[in-house]
Amino acid sequence: MPKRSGTPADDPFAGRHPTSHERNSGLPWDASYHHGPAPWDIGRPQPALVRLASEGEFAAAVLDVGCGTGENALHVASLGFSVLGVDVAETALAIAREKAAERRIQVEFVAGDAFQQIPKVPGTFDFVFLDAWKKDYKRFFDMVYPRLDKHGLFLAHNVVNKRSEMGDFLDAIQKQPSVWTTIVSPSGEGMSVTLKR
Ligand SMILES: C[S@@+](CC[C@H](N)C(=O)[O-])C[C@H]1O[C@@H](n2cnc3c(N)ncnc32)[C@H](O)[C@@H]1O
Numbered sequence: 194m195p196k197r198s199g200t201p202a203d204d205p206f207a208g209r210h211p212t213s214h215e216r217n218s219g220l221p222w223d224a225s226y227h228h229g230p231a232p233w234d235i236g237r238p239q240p241a242l243v244r245l246a247s248e249g250e251f252a253a254a255v256l257d258v259g260c261g262t263g264e265n266a267l268h269v270a271s272l273g274f275s276v277l278g279v280d281v282a283e284t285a286l287a288i289a290r291e292k293a294a295e296r297r298i299q300v301e302f303v304a305g306d307a308f309q310q311i312p313k314v315p316g317t318f319d320f321v322f323l324d325a326w327k328k329d330y331k332r333f334f335d336m337v338y339p340r341l342d343k344h345g346l347f348l349a350h351n352v353v354n355k356r357s358e359m360g361d362f363l364d365a366i367q368k369q370p371s372v373w374t375t376i377v378s379p380s381g382e383g384m385s386v387t388l389k390r
Pocket residue numbers: 212213214222223233234235258259260261262263265279280281282285305306307308324325326
């Protein structure tokens with residue numbers, strides 16, 4: 194018997210609302226993780242993040258938005274920080290949880306659209322790392338900024354090679370007087386580092 198369209202089996206989003214990128218592309222983020230590592234998955238934490246962490250720039254509560262298979266979250270947690278990783282791709286999170294178990298590192302991983310999941314988590318953050326859909330960066334920043342502690346840091350990945358997709362975000366972090374931003378680009382992808390004054 195042919196499958197009826199509109200059944201749950203036909204729904205690549207398994208009943209949840211697609212994220213903005215998923216709506217545009219028609220594909221779930223999860224599909225990127227189905228056939229081996231996703232193109233952006235470098236299998237180790239981002240060097241700029243490692244360096245900041247080693248310099249003691251983090252404090253207590255760390256949020257990793259678009260954590261993927263968890264290399265950044267796991268690295269920071271291994272240094273003793275409390276880390277929450279959020280990603281909408283279940284396959285990526287399953288890999289992240291396996292790595293955490295293998296390495297015996299404690300990280301809280303939450304599956305779902307970060308725009309819906311983060312408001313459900315109580316408290317504030319000292320450090321936020323953003324590496325999700327680039328066109329959503331300004332919306333992510335607006336959502337998280339009120340919950341970033343004073344002198345907290347907000348890092349965003351790909352601000353050089355994907356800058357054309359995030360003009361509104363770059364304007365906000367570079368012009369808003371309540372923050373101070375610098376951009377580092379050891380690899381050409383570029384990472385913004387924004388301090389809440
Ligand atoms: C470019 S990948 C980066 C993954 C990871 N940070 C890494 O370095 O491998 C972007 C990730 O953001 C996730 N993502 C995109 N939009 C999201 C959203 N609205 N909520 C949660 N995760 C999202 C995707 O599933 C994907 O894993």
